[in-house]
Amino acid sequence: MNIYSAEVASICTQQKSWYLVQCKPRQDERAEDNLARQGYEISRPKCRYLRVIRGQRQWTVESLFPGYLFINLPTESNWGPLRSTRGVSRVVSFGGVPMAVSDNLVKQLQARVEKHGKSELKLGDNVRIIEDGFVELDAIFMAKDGDERVVLLIHILNRQMQISLPIASIGGNE
Missing domain, CATH: 2.30.30.30 (SH3 type barrels.)
Structure with a gap:
């Protein structure tokens, strides 16, 4: 086994956790795209809202938590590439240590957004x-x-x- 495959095997067997990433103002989508392009597992729950734009009612899709997204990483990850990713401001941490978010919480958010995002309610539903x-x-x-x-x-x-x-x-x- 060469050094590269040993490193990949090590990363695959490490325990992964979800972490909260703060994005730069109005750059949630940009951060999500750039992190996904780098191969990270991302969750950015979105909701559809009915807004009045230029006098007309239109459906828009926005982040459920504007300015934030979740990233799934091994606990002992190198945080450097995240900080230099366009659209990312920082990993939310306490005392300099990134705090893990409950896997269950992220799964519940994803399930709820998927359930409510499938179809809009109609009269009589x-x-x-x-x-x-x-x-x-x-x-x-x-x-x-x-x-x-x-x-x-x-x-x-x-x-x-x-x-x-x-x-x-x-x-x-x-």
């Missing part, structure tokens, strides 16, 4: 309330109430009622 005071209750999507809230039709106590909840409180199409 069945949804399940996953948070708030109506947990596990089925509802019907009626409308959006601003950027962050939805109006739902629920059937409770033999009556139909309209309620308004944060969009994060529903579990998508059923």
